[in-house]
Amino acid sequence: MTDAPVTGPRTADRADSLHARLVAGIRDIIVRGELPDGTRIPEAALCQRFAVSRTPLREALKSLASEGLVTLRPNRGAVVAPLDPPVLAEVFEAKGALERFIGLAAADRADRTDMQALESLHADLCAAAAIRDADLYSDVNAAFHERMADAAGNRQVRQIYATLQAQVRRARHAVNHDPARIAASLAEHEAIMAALRVRARLDLSERLAQHNAATAHAILAQFGTAQDGDGARKG
Amino acid sequence: MTDAPVTGPRTADRADSLHARLVAGIRDIIVRGELPDGTRIPEAALCQRFAVSRTPLREALKSLASEGLVTLRPNRGAVVAPLDPPVLAEVFEAKGALERFIGLAAADRADRTDMQALESLHADLCAAAAIRDADLYSDVNAAFHERMADAAGNRQVRQIYATLQAQVRRARHAVNHDPARIAASLAEHEAIMAALRVRARLDLSERLAQHNAATAHAILAQFGTAQDGDGARKG
DNA sequence: CACGCAAGGTATGCATGCAAAAATGCCAGA
DNA sequence: TCTGGCATTTTTGCATGCATACCTTGCGTG
Numbered sequence: 001m002t003d004a005p006v007t008g009p010r011t012a013d014r015a016d017s018l019h020a021r022l023v024a025g026i027r028d029i030i031v032r033g034e035l036p037d038g039t040r041i042p043e044a045a046l047c048q049r050f051a052v053s054r055t056p057l058r059e060a061l062k063s064l065a066s067e068g069l070v071t072l073r074p075n076r077g078a079v080v081a082p083l084d085p086p087v088l089a090e091v092f093e094a095k096g097a098l099e100r101f102i103g104l105a106a107a108d109r110a111d112r113t114d115m116q117a118l119e120s121l122h123a124d125l126c127a128a129a130a131i132r133d134a135d136l137y138s139d140v141n142a143a144f145h146e147r148m149a150d151a152a153g154n155r156q157v158r159q160i161y162a163t164l165q166a167q168v169r170r171a172r173h174a175v176n177h178d179p180a181r182i183a184a185s186l187a188e189h190e191a192i193m194a195a196l197r198v199r200a201r202l203d204l205s206e207r208l209a210q211h212n213a214a215t216a217h218a219i220l221a222q223f224g225t226a227q228d229g230d231g232a233r234k235g
Numbered sequence: 236m237t238d239a240p241v242t243g244p245r246t247a248d249r250a251d252s253l254h255a256r257l258v259a260g261i262r263d264i265i266v267r268g269e270l271p272d273g274t275r276i277p278e279a280a281l282c283q284r285f286a287v288s289r290t291p292l293r294e295a296l297k298s299l300a301s302e303g304l305v306t307l308r309p310n311r312g313a314v315v316a317p318l319d320p321p322v323l324a325e326v327f328e329a330k331g332a333l334e335r336f337i338g339l340a341a342a343d344r345a346d347r348t349d350m351q352a353l354e355s356l357h358a359d360l361c362a363a364a365a366i367r368d369a370d371l372y373s374d375v376n377a378a379f380h381e382r383m384a385d386a387a388g389n390r391q392v393r394q395i396y397a398t399l400q401a402q403v404r405r406a407r408h409a410v411n412h413d414p415a416r417i418a419a420s421l422a423e424h425e426a427i428m429a430a431l432r433v434r435a436r437l438d439l440s441e442r443l444a445q446h447n448a449a450t451a452h453a454i455l456a457q458f459g460t461a462q463d464g465d466g467a468r469k470g
Numbered sequence: 471c472a473c474g475c476a477a478g479g480t481a482t483g484c485a486t487g488c489a490a491a492a493a494t495g496c497c498a499g500a
Numbered sequence: 501t502c503t504g505g506c507a508t509t510t511t512t513g514c515a516t517g518c519a520t521a522c523c524t525t526g527c528g529t530g
Contacts, residue, residue, distance in 0.1 A: 076482080093389050476528100
């Protein structure tokens with residue numbers, strides 16, 4: 001997702017197809033929070049920025065609209081999709097449903113390579129927490145969870161998860177980071193790794209879901225709406 | 236993805252938009268199986284069929300590609316996305332993960348209107364089984380499950396579910412319908428309705444997931460690959 | 471002074487044109 | 501007959517142009 005440094009206008013040469021480059025580039029702009037929530041996106045501005053004509057740019061916007069990152073209003077242009085708390089709560093719920101599956105599947109299917117990658121990312125996460133770098137922590141955290149989704153061995157889930165995760169990352173950029181939450185998050189990650197190491201599938205599933213719910217609570221609280229984030233809790 | 240703030244007479248999802256009409260039209264062609272798995276889709280043919288130029292048609296194809304219904308090969312055009320068993324197994328797994336959530340959430344949230352709609356669809360399903368109309372049974376079955384997803388009250392999940400369901404419906408058109416499977420499916424549906432009526436959330440969740448797994452098994456078996464379809468089973 | 475309305479400017483939606491890449495057919499040589 | 505290379509044809513990718521819908525702004529009226 002974040003592999004192409006498309007910040008420069010005409011670094012067009014070696015990238016994939018123009019369409020892929022535009023989608024990735026605009027997605028990056030939105031996920032990083034460079035264009036705030038609700039901003040209008042005039043086609044001309046992005047055309048100039050990426051040095052392309054309107055046709056491929058419009059195609060990219062359509063794709064991003066189906067990802068939910070932009071909203072297309074007929075005859076009225078595109079805006080960065082609003083991040084209102086009810087929708088965000090639904091995103092966390094959906095992500096929680098997938099996390100439960102990811103936990104069960106990853107516990108069964110993670111191979112040696114997966115384990116090494118996750119251990120490495122977990123170490124990075126501890127380091128980020130130690131130096132209290134909230135932005136770094138967020139980035140490593142997202143990478144960890146996407147790597148866990150990889151380990152689940154289901155590309156459909158992987159793609160859906162990435163789409164939902166993009167919304168969450170976007171929301172993270174819009175709120176302040178609470179140091180206490182980082183500490184709690186790290187503790188949850190320790191438990192997650194412990195469950196993964198011994199392949200405790202139900203435990204891993206539950207801990208991932210709870211971690212997601214806790215993150216949802218922390219972020220939604222800053223949006224003024226504290227919701228559970230896991231409406232399908234174990235009960 | 237997210238609805239327009241106003242749910243008035245005209246919404247972004249209406250057929251008044253050419254883009255929406257094209258996406259829905261082409262999706263219908265593919266889901267109904269009119270264009271078999273792997274068929275090349277020359278732009279010109281669809282342009283003539285829908286009487287539009289290539290620009291909006293290409294935009295529609297990009298959207299469908301992000302839904303996974305078509306595959307875009309750079310400089311080589313679009314094909315109806317191949318339905319190979321491993322991918323289909325992943326689709327069923329992902330759908331199973333969502334069904335678990337849908338069961339938990341629908342048991343909690345289904346209101347009177349939801350219940351009436353589901354009872355009505357369930358009656359239709361029984362009728363379709365009684366007259367042994369396999370195609371009708373498939374259609375009503377899909378409508379029932381999408382209505383159940385509605386009752387879960389999460390539009391993110393609802394949309395992801397619809398996308399996955401489209402792939403399943405496509406696969407259904409590619410295999411023969413086994414009367415024995417219809418009978419078994421109906422029995423599972425009876426149990427699903429029983430659990431829903433008494434709001435047995437865990438029971439409903441489990442039954443939906445098992446129903447999905449059984450459907451997966453039935454369909455994948457005809458593709459020559461019998462897989463579980465619920466790799467994240469309860470254990 | 472507030473409100474309604476109309477005209478101009480701006481941005482979007484779609485069609486068309488052109489260049490490049492791939493697919494196809496053809497022919498020559500082995 | 502088979503194979504390899506080349507030219508033609510087809511199709512895709514992108515740019516541009518035109519019509520239309522929307523937003524803004526200035527003016528007139530109550």
